[in-house]
Amino acid sequence: MIQTLLQLEKRHLWHPFTPMQAWCEEAHEPLMLVSGQGSYLKDQHGREYLDGNSSIWTNIHGHSHPTIHNAIRAQLEKISHTSFLGFTHEPAIQLGKALVDLLPGSALSRVFYSDNGSTAIESAIRMTLQYWKQNEHPERDTILAFDRAYHGDTLGAASVGGIPIFKGSGNDFGYRVVRVPNLEALDALSVDEVSRLAGVILEPLIQGSAGMRLWPKGMLKGLSQWCQQRDVFLILDEVMTGFGRTGSMFACQQEGVIPDFLCLAKGITGGYLPLAATLTTERVFEGFLGAGRAFYYGHSYTANQLGCAAALGSLQVFREEGTMETLSAKTASFTQHLETLREIPAVMDIRQCGLIAGVEIGPYAPELLMGVKACLAARKYGLLTRPVVDTIVLMPPLNISETELEAMFSAIRHAITEVIAQ
Numbered sequence: 001m002i003q004t005l006l007q008l009e010k011r012h013l014w015h016p017f018t019p020m021q022a023w024c025e026e027a028h029e030p031l032m033l034v035s036g037q038g039s040y041l042k043d044q045h046g047r048e049y050l051d052g053n054s055s056i057w058t059n060i061h062g063h064s065h066p067t068i069h070n071a072i073r074a075q076l077e078k079i080s081h082t083s084f085l086g087f088t089h090e091p092a093i094q095l096g097k098a099l100v101d102l103l104p105g106s107a108l109s110r111v112f113y114s115d116n117g118s119t120a121i122e123s124a125i126r127m128t129l130q131y132w133k134q135n136e137h138p139e140r141d142t143i144l145a146f147d148r149a150y151h152g153d154t155l156g157a158a159s160v161g162g163i164p165i166f167k168g169s170g171n172d173f174g175y176r177v178v179r180v181p182n183l184e185a186l187d188a189l190s191v192d193e194v195s196r197l198a199g200v201i202l203e204p205l206i207q208g209s210a211g212m213r214l215w216p217k218g219m220l221k222g223l224s225q226w227c228q229q230r231d232v233f234l235i236l237d238e239v240m241t242g243f244g245r246t247g248s249m250f251a252c253q254q255e256g257v258i259p260d261f262l263c264l265a266k267g268i269t270g271g272y273l274p275l276a277a278t279l280t281t282e283r284v285f286e287g288f289l290g291a292g293r294a295f296y297y298g299h300s301y302t303a304n305q306l307g308c309a310a311a312l313g314s315l316q317v318f319r320e321e322g323t324m325e326t327l328s329a330k331t332a333s334f335t336q337h338l339e340t341l342r343e344i345p346a347v348m349d350i351r352q353c354g355l356i357a358g359v360e361i362g363p364y365a366p367e368l369l370m371g372v373k374a375c376l377a378a379r380k381y382g383l384l385t386r387p388v389v390d391t392i393v394l395m396p397p398l399n400i401s402e403t404e405l406e407a408m409f410s411a412i413r414h415a416i417t418e419v420i421a422q
Protein backbone atom coordinates (compact mmCIF):
# COMPACT_ATOMS: atom_id res chain seq x y z
CA MET A 1 0.00 0.00 0.00
CA ILE A 2 2.68 2.49 1.06
CA GLN A 3 4.92 1.40 -1.81
CA THR A 4 2.08 1.88 -4.30
CA LEU A 5 1.34 5.33 -2.94
CA LEU A 6 4.96 6.35 -3.13
CA GLN A 7 5.19 5.12 -6.73
CA LEU A 8 2.17 7.24 -7.62
CA GLU A 9 3.69 10.17 -5.74
CA LYS A 10 6.86 10.00 -7.79
CA ARG A 11 4.95 9.53 -11.02
CA HIS A 12 2.45 12.35 -10.60
CA LEU A 13 3.43 14.94 -8.00
CA TRP A 14 5.68 17.97 -8.07
CA HIS A 15 6.89 19.59 -4.87
CA PRO A 16 7.65 23.23 -4.04
CA PHE A 17 11.29 24.31 -3.75
CA THR A 18 12.35 20.71 -4.38
CA PRO A 19 14.96 19.36 -6.81
CA MET A 20 12.68 16.72 -8.26
CA GLN A 21 15.39 14.63 -9.90
CA ALA A 22 16.86 13.58 -6.57
CA TRP A 23 13.37 13.29 -5.06
CA CYS A 24 12.25 10.78 -7.69
CA GLU A 25 15.33 8.59 -7.51
CA GLU A 26 14.64 4.94 -6.76
CA ALA A 27 16.56 4.99 -3.48
CA HIS A 28 14.74 8.01 -2.05
CA GLU A 29 11.80 7.15 0.15
CA PRO A 30 9.85 10.34 0.85
CA LEU A 31 8.63 10.84 4.38
CA MET A 32 4.87 10.53 4.40
CA LEU A 33 3.33 12.20 7.41
CA VAL A 34 0.30 10.34 8.62
CA SER A 35 -0.78 11.86 11.92
CA GLY A 36 0.22 14.28 14.61
CA GLN A 37 -0.35 14.88 18.28
CA GLY A 38 0.96 17.89 20.20
CA SER A 39 4.55 18.59 19.20
CA TYR A 40 4.93 15.22 17.46
CA LEU A 41 4.35 13.94 13.92
CA LYS A 42 4.11 10.31 12.85
CA ASP A 43 5.32 8.87 9.53
CA GLN A 44 4.28 5.92 7.34
CA HIS A 45 6.26 3.49 9.49
CA GLY A 46 4.85 4.74 12.78
CA ARG A 47 8.07 6.59 13.65
CA GLU A 48 7.59 9.77 15.65
CA TYR A 49 9.34 13.09 15.19
CA LEU A 50 9.30 16.39 17.01
CA ASP A 51 7.91 19.04 14.68
CA GLY A 52 11.02 21.20 14.97
CA ASN A 53 9.93 23.90 12.53
CA SER A 54 6.21 23.88 13.37
CA SER A 55 5.38 22.39 9.94
CA ILE A 56 7.12 25.20 8.06
CA TRP A 57 6.39 27.89 10.66
CA THR A 58 2.63 27.44 10.78
CA ASN A 59 1.75 25.40 13.88
CA ILE A 60 1.20 27.26 17.15
CA HIS A 61 -0.42 25.05 19.81
CA GLY A 62 0.63 21.61 18.57
CA HIS A 63 -1.23 19.16 16.34
CA SER A 64 -4.71 17.71 16.89
CA HIS A 65 -5.56 20.20 19.60
CA PRO A 66 -9.09 19.33 20.80
CA THR A 67 -10.21 22.98 21.03
CA ILE A 68 -9.24 23.73 17.42
CA HIS A 69 -10.63 20.42 16.21
CA ASN A 70 -13.92 21.14 17.98
CA ALA A 71 -14.09 24.63 16.47
CA ILE A 72 -13.57 23.21 12.97
CA ARG A 73 -16.01 20.35 13.60
CA ALA A 74 -18.74 22.66 14.89
CA GLN A 75 -18.34 24.84 11.81
CA LEU A 76 -18.28 21.78 9.54
CA GLU A 77 -21.74 20.83 10.82
CA LYS A 78 -23.04 24.15 9.49
CA ILE A 79 -21.11 24.83 6.29
CA SER A 80 -17.52 24.71 5.06
CA HIS A 81 -17.26 27.48 2.54
CA THR A 82 -19.33 30.28 1.05
CA SER A 83 -18.30 33.19 -1.15
CA PHE A 84 -17.17 36.41 0.52
CA LEU A 85 -17.94 38.38 -2.64
CA GLY A 86 -21.25 39.98 -1.85
CA PHE A 87 -21.93 37.83 1.24
CA THR A 88 -20.69 37.66 4.78
CA HIS A 89 -20.71 35.14 7.62
CA GLU A 90 -20.36 34.95 11.38
CA PRO A 91 -16.91 33.30 11.73
CA ALA A 92 -15.35 36.06 9.58
CA ILE A 93 -17.07 38.77 11.61
CA GLN A 94 -16.10 37.25 14.97
CA LEU A 95 -12.53 36.72 13.82
CA GLY A 96 -12.21 40.23 12.40
CA LYS A 97 -13.26 41.70 15.73
CA ALA A 98 -10.96 39.32 17.64
CA LEU A 99 -7.95 40.25 15.47
CA VAL A 100 -8.56 43.96 15.89
CA ASP A 101 -8.88 43.39 19.65
CA LEU A 102 -5.41 41.82 19.76
CA LEU A 103 -4.05 45.33 19.14
CA PRO A 104 -6.11 47.36 21.58
CA GLY A 105 -6.23 51.10 20.95
CA SER A 106 -4.31 50.81 17.67
CA ALA A 107 -5.42 52.38 14.42
CA LEU A 108 -5.67 48.95 12.78
CA SER A 109 -9.42 48.53 12.57
CA ARG A 110 -10.05 46.95 9.14
CA VAL A 111 -9.50 43.32 8.20
CA PHE A 112 -9.15 42.08 4.62
CA TYR A 113 -9.03 38.31 4.28
CA SER A 114 -7.17 36.14 1.80
CA ASP A 115 -5.67 32.65 1.75
CA ASN A 116 -1.95 32.69 2.43
CA GLY A 117 1.02 34.83 3.33
CA SER A 118 1.78 35.86 -0.23
CA THR A 119 -1.75 37.10 -0.82
CA ALA A 120 -1.77 38.93 2.52
CA ILE A 121 1.30 40.80 1.28
CA GLU A 122 -0.05 41.25 -2.21
CA SER A 123 -3.22 42.77 -0.74
CA ALA A 124 -1.20 45.26 1.32
CA ILE A 125 0.99 46.26 -1.64
CA ARG A 126 -1.93 46.67 -3.99
CA MET A 127 -3.87 48.67 -1.39
CA THR A 128 -0.83 50.89 -0.88
CA LEU A 129 -0.30 51.56 -4.58
CA GLN A 130 -3.96 52.01 -5.34
CA TYR A 131 -4.44 54.28 -2.32
CA TRP A 132 -1.84 56.82 -3.45
CA LYS A 133 -2.87 56.53 -7.08
CA GLN A 134 -6.40 57.63 -6.27
CA ASN A 135 -5.63 59.85 -3.26
CA GLU A 136 -3.27 62.80 -2.98
CA HIS A 137 -0.08 61.38 -4.50
CA PRO A 138 -0.40 59.52 -7.81
CA GLU A 139 3.37 59.89 -8.26
CA ARG A 140 3.99 57.47 -5.39
CA ASP A 141 4.48 54.27 -7.35
CA THR A 142 7.37 52.62 -5.53
CA ILE A 143 7.67 50.10 -2.72
CA LEU A 144 10.83 50.09 -0.67
CA ALA A 145 11.99 46.69 0.51
CA PHE A 146 15.05 45.37 2.27
CA ASP A 147 17.85 43.16 1.02
CA ARG A 148 17.22 39.48 1.74
CA ALA A 149 13.58 40.09 2.51
CA TYR A 150 11.10 37.34 1.80
CA HIS A 151 7.44 38.16 1.36
CA GLY A 152 6.01 35.24 -0.61
CA ASP A 153 5.84 33.78 -4.07
CA THR A 154 2.84 35.01 -6.03
CA LEU A 155 3.49 38.46 -7.52
CA GLY A 156 4.41 37.04 -10.90
CA ALA A 157 0.86 35.89 -11.43
CA ALA A 158 -0.41 39.44 -11.37
CA SER A 159 2.17 40.72 -13.86
CA VAL A 160 0.86 38.45 -16.60
CA GLY A 161 -2.82 39.22 -15.92
CA GLY A 162 -4.63 40.87 -18.82
CA ILE A 163 -7.74 42.51 -17.30
CA PRO A 164 -6.90 46.11 -16.36
CA ILE A 165 -9.49 46.47 -13.61
CA PHE A 166 -7.94 43.55 -11.72
CA LYS A 167 -4.65 45.37 -11.67
CA GLY A 168 -5.93 47.87 -9.13
CA SER A 169 -3.12 50.39 -9.15
CA GLY A 170 -3.26 50.52 -12.92
CA ASN A 171 0.42 49.87 -13.46
CA ASP A 172 1.51 46.56 -14.85
CA PHE A 173 3.00 44.86 -11.80
CA GLY A 174 6.13 45.22 -12.28
CA TYR A 175 5.64 48.09 -9.97
CA ARG A 176 8.81 49.88 -9.00
CA VAL A 177 10.79 48.47 -6.11
CA VAL A 178 13.76 50.08 -4.40
CA ARG A 179 15.88 47.80 -2.28
CA VAL A 180 18.13 48.90 0.56
CA PRO A 181 20.32 46.97 3.00
CA ASN A 182 19.34 48.65 6.26
CA LEU A 183 17.69 51.59 8.00
CA GLU A 184 20.73 53.85 7.61
CA ALA A 185 20.56 53.50 3.83
CA LEU A 186 17.23 55.33 3.80
CA ASP A 187 19.01 58.58 4.55
CA ALA A 188 21.06 58.20 1.39
CA LEU A 189 17.96 58.15 -0.83
CA SER A 190 17.51 61.24 -2.97
CA VAL A 191 14.59 63.58 -2.31
CA ASP A 192 13.28 62.53 -5.69
CA GLU A 193 13.37 58.87 -4.80
CA VAL A 194 11.68 59.42 -1.44
CA SER A 195 8.91 61.41 -3.13
CA ARG A 196 8.01 58.33 -5.18
CA LEU A 197 7.71 56.00 -2.19
CA ALA A 198 4.24 54.63 -1.58
CA GLY A 199 5.21 52.17 1.13
CA VAL A 200 8.00 50.37 2.92
CA ILE A 201 7.76 46.64 3.62
CA LEU A 202 9.63 44.83 6.40
CA GLU A 203 9.74 41.59 8.31
CA PRO A 204 9.93 43.10 11.80
CA LEU A 205 12.67 42.03 14.28
CA ILE A 206 13.80 39.04 12.23
CA GLN A 207 14.09 38.07 8.56
CA GLY A 208 13.01 34.44 8.30
CA SER A 209 13.92 33.02 4.91
CA ALA A 210 17.15 35.04 4.92
CA GLY A 211 18.33 32.55 7.57
CA MET A 212 16.78 33.99 10.74
CA ARG A 213 18.64 37.30 10.60
CA LEU A 214 17.96 39.73 13.40
CA TRP A 215 17.50 43.43 12.86
CA PRO A 216 19.34 45.67 15.35
CA LYS A 217 17.26 46.70 18.35
CA GLY A 218 15.37 49.90 17.56
CA MET A 219 15.48 49.39 13.78
CA LEU A 220 11.73 48.84 13.60
CA LYS A 221 10.98 51.90 15.74
CA GLY A 222 13.38 54.00 13.68
CA LEU A 223 11.83 52.83 10.42
CA SER A 224 8.35 53.54 11.71
CA GLN A 225 9.36 57.10 12.62
CA TRP A 226 11.05 57.58 9.25
CA CYS A 227 7.86 56.51 7.50
CA GLN A 228 5.61 58.64 9.69
CA GLN A 229 7.71 61.77 9.09
CA ARG A 230 7.28 61.33 5.34
CA ASP A 231 3.76 59.92 5.40
CA VAL A 232 4.94 56.74 3.69
CA PHE A 233 2.96 53.61 4.56
CA LEU A 234 4.66 50.99 6.70
CA ILE A 235 3.74 47.42 5.75
CA LEU A 236 4.76 44.83 8.33
CA ASP A 237 5.01 41.23 7.21
CA GLU A 238 4.23 39.24 10.35
CA VAL A 239 3.41 36.08 8.43
CA MET A 240 6.17 34.27 10.33
CA THR A 241 6.47 36.41 13.48
CA GLY A 242 2.76 36.71 14.30
CA PHE A 243 0.87 34.84 16.99
CA GLY A 244 3.40 34.64 19.79
CA ARG A 245 6.38 33.29 17.91
CA THR A 246 8.71 36.13 18.99
CA GLY A 247 7.49 36.28 22.59
CA SER A 248 4.80 38.92 22.08
CA MET A 249 1.56 38.36 20.18
CA PHE A 250 2.99 40.41 17.31
CA ALA A 251 6.64 41.36 16.82
CA CYS A 252 5.74 45.03 16.25
CA GLN A 253 4.51 45.31 19.83
CA GLN A 254 8.07 44.82 21.11
CA GLU A 255 9.06 48.23 19.75
CA GLY A 256 5.72 49.91 20.29
CA VAL A 257 5.09 50.20 16.55
CA ILE A 258 1.73 50.10 14.81
CA PRO A 259 2.09 49.85 11.03
CA ASP A 260 -0.35 50.98 8.35
CA PHE A 261 -0.63 47.37 7.21
CA LEU A 262 -0.15 44.23 9.28
CA CYS A 263 0.04 41.03 7.22
CA LEU A 264 -0.87 37.79 8.98
CA ALA A 265 -1.08 34.19 7.76
CA LYS A 266 0.81 30.98 8.72
CA GLY A 267 -0.05 30.80 12.45
CA ILE A 268 -3.40 32.57 12.21
CA THR A 269 -5.37 29.28 12.23
CA GLY A 270 -2.94 27.66 14.66
CA GLY A 271 -1.47 26.09 11.53
CA TYR A 272 -4.55 24.00 10.71
CA LEU A 273 -6.01 25.57 7.58
CA PRO A 274 -4.92 28.14 5.01
CA LEU A 275 -6.13 31.65 5.83
CA ALA A 276 -4.63 35.14 5.86
CA ALA A 277 -5.57 38.62 6.98
CA THR A 278 -4.29 42.06 6.05
CA LEU A 279 -5.12 44.58 8.76
CA THR A 280 -5.19 48.26 7.95
CA THR A 281 -6.47 51.65 9.13
CA GLU A 282 -9.65 53.65 8.63
CA ARG A 283 -7.57 56.15 6.67
CA VAL A 284 -6.66 53.55 4.06
CA PHE A 285 -10.19 52.14 4.07
CA GLU A 286 -11.69 55.59 3.52
CA GLY A 287 -9.36 56.15 0.59
CA PHE A 288 -11.34 53.44 -1.21
CA LEU A 289 -14.78 54.94 -0.52
CA GLY A 290 -16.77 57.00 -3.00
CA ALA A 291 -18.60 56.33 -6.21
CA GLY A 292 -17.11 53.56 -8.35
CA ARG A 293 -14.22 52.95 -5.99
CA ALA A 294 -13.42 49.49 -4.72
CA PHE A 295 -10.42 47.37 -3.96
CA TYR A 296 -10.43 45.20 -7.07
CA TYR A 297 -8.82 42.14 -5.66
CA GLY A 298 -9.87 38.85 -4.08
CA HIS A 299 -9.75 35.08 -4.13
CA SER A 300 -12.41 32.39 -4.35
CA TYR A 301 -11.61 31.01 -0.90
CA THR A 302 -11.31 34.41 0.80
CA ALA A 303 -12.45 34.18 4.45
CA ASN A 304 -13.08 30.45 4.21
CA GLN A 305 -15.54 29.57 6.99
CA LEU A 306 -13.61 26.58 8.31
CA GLY A 307 -10.41 28.62 8.33
CA CYS A 308 -12.03 31.45 10.29
CA ALA A 309 -13.45 28.91 12.77
CA ALA A 310 -10.01 27.34 13.23
CA ALA A 311 -8.50 30.79 13.82
CA LEU A 312 -11.13 31.52 16.48
CA GLY A 313 -10.31 28.14 18.03
CA SER A 314 -6.62 29.02 18.11
CA LEU A 315 -7.32 32.36 19.82
CA GLN A 316 -9.47 30.48 22.34
CA VAL A 317 -6.48 28.26 23.15
CA PHE A 318 -4.32 31.36 23.66
CA ARG A 319 -6.84 32.55 26.28
CA GLU A 320 -7.61 29.23 27.95
CA GLU A 321 -4.04 28.00 28.20
CA GLY A 322 -2.47 31.37 28.93
CA THR A 323 -0.07 30.63 26.07
CA MET A 324 1.53 34.08 26.08
CA GLU A 325 2.17 33.89 29.83
CA THR A 326 4.10 30.62 29.44
CA LEU A 327 6.44 32.04 26.83
CA SER A 328 9.07 33.93 28.79
CA ALA A 329 10.06 30.88 30.88
CA LYS A 330 10.03 28.72 27.75
CA THR A 331 12.11 31.22 25.80
CA ALA A 332 14.66 31.41 28.64
CA SER A 333 15.03 27.64 28.56
CA PHE A 334 15.26 27.71 24.74
CA THR A 335 18.12 30.24 25.07
CA GLN A 336 19.97 28.05 27.57
CA HIS A 337 19.69 25.02 25.33
CA LEU A 338 20.87 27.05 22.34
CA GLU A 339 23.90 28.26 24.29
CA THR A 340 25.02 24.65 24.86
CA LEU A 341 25.30 24.22 21.06
CA ARG A 342 28.10 26.80 20.98
CA GLU A 343 30.46 24.10 22.31
CA ILE A 344 30.26 22.40 18.92
CA PRO A 345 33.13 23.86 16.86
CA ALA A 346 31.16 23.95 13.60
CA VAL A 347 28.45 26.12 15.14
CA MET A 348 29.38 29.57 13.83
CA ASP A 349 26.45 31.64 14.95
CA ILE A 350 23.19 31.31 16.82
CA ARG A 351 20.42 33.81 16.25
CA GLN A 352 17.29 33.82 18.38
CA CYS A 353 14.10 35.80 18.67
CA GLY A 354 11.55 34.31 21.07
CA LEU A 355 10.92 30.69 20.09
CA ILE A 356 12.58 31.19 16.70
CA ALA A 357 16.22 30.25 16.24
CA GLY A 358 18.74 29.83 13.46
CA VAL A 359 21.81 27.72 14.19
CA GLU A 360 24.42 28.41 11.52
CA ILE A 361 27.11 25.83 10.89
CA GLY A 362 30.19 26.22 8.76
CA PRO A 363 31.69 27.90 6.96
CA TYR A 364 31.03 25.37 4.23
CA ALA A 365 30.73 25.64 0.47
CA PRO A 366 26.98 25.78 -0.22
CA GLU A 367 27.18 22.83 -2.64
CA LEU A 368 28.22 20.57 0.26
CA LEU A 369 24.62 20.94 1.49
CA MET A 370 25.76 20.61 5.10
CA GLY A 371 22.57 22.21 6.44
CA VAL A 372 20.44 19.72 4.52
CA LYS A 373 22.64 16.84 5.70
CA ALA A 374 22.36 17.92 9.33
CA CYS A 375 18.57 18.09 9.09
CA LEU A 376 18.42 14.67 7.42
CA ALA A 377 20.61 13.25 10.17
CA ALA A 378 18.31 14.83 12.78
CA ARG A 379 15.47 12.64 11.50
CA LYS A 380 17.28 9.58 12.80
CA TYR A 381 17.20 11.20 16.23
CA GLY A 382 13.51 12.03 16.00
CA LEU A 383 13.52 15.65 14.87
CA LEU A 384 12.10 17.19 11.69
CA THR A 385 13.22 20.56 10.45
CA ARG A 386 14.60 22.30 7.35
CA PRO A 387 17.62 24.52 6.94
CA VAL A 388 18.12 27.80 5.12
CA VAL A 389 21.40 26.92 3.40
CA ASP A 390 23.63 26.14 6.43
CA THR A 391 21.36 27.68 9.02
CA ILE A 392 19.31 25.06 10.82
CA VAL A 393 15.93 26.43 11.79
CA LEU A 394 14.51 25.55 15.19
CA MET A 395 10.99 26.89 15.60
CA PRO A 396 8.96 24.59 17.83
CA PRO A 397 5.24 25.07 18.40
CA LEU A 398 4.55 27.27 21.43
CA ASN A 399 3.14 24.34 23.41
CA ILE A 400 6.52 22.56 23.48
CA SER A 401 7.35 21.17 26.92
CA GLU A 402 10.69 21.23 28.71
CA THR A 403 11.14 17.50 28.10
CA GLU A 404 10.43 18.00 24.41
CA LEU A 405 12.89 20.89 24.25
CA GLU A 406 15.54 18.60 25.73
CA ALA A 407 14.74 15.94 23.14
CA MET A 408 14.94 18.50 20.35
CA PHE A 409 18.36 19.76 21.41
CA SER A 410 19.69 16.28 22.00
CA ALA A 411 18.66 15.40 18.43
CA ILE A 412 20.17 18.47 16.83
CA ARG A 413 23.40 18.08 18.81
CA HIS A 414 23.76 14.46 17.66
CA ALA A 415 22.93 15.40 14.09
CA ILE A 416 25.43 18.24 13.82
CA THR A 417 28.17 16.25 15.53
CA GLU A 418 27.55 13.37 13.16
CA VAL A 419 27.69 15.34 9.91
CA ILE A 420 30.75 17.38 10.83
CA ALA A 421 32.63 14.16 11.70
CA GLN A 422 32.15 12.84 8.16
Ligand SMILES: *Cc1c(COP(=O)(O)O)cnc(C)c1O
Pocket residue numbers: 057116117118119121150151152153203208209237238239240241265266
Ligand atom coordinates in the same frame (compact mmCIF):
# COMPACT_ATOMS: atom_id res chain seq x y z
C1 LIG B 1 5.99 32.20 4.61
C2 LIG B 1 6.12 33.66 4.49
C3 LIG B 1 5.41 34.37 3.51
C4 LIG B 1 4.57 33.67 2.47
O1 LIG B 1 3.52 32.97 3.03
P1 LIG B 1 2.84 31.80 2.17
O2 LIG B 1 1.66 31.40 2.99
O3 LIG B 1 3.86 30.73 2.05
O4 LIG B 1 2.46 32.37 0.85
C5 LIG B 1 5.53 35.73 3.49
N1 LIG B 1 6.30 36.37 4.38
C6 LIG B 1 6.99 35.74 5.34
C7 LIG B 1 7.79 36.52 6.31
C8 LIG B 1 6.93 34.35 5.43
O5 LIG B 1 7.65 33.72 6.34
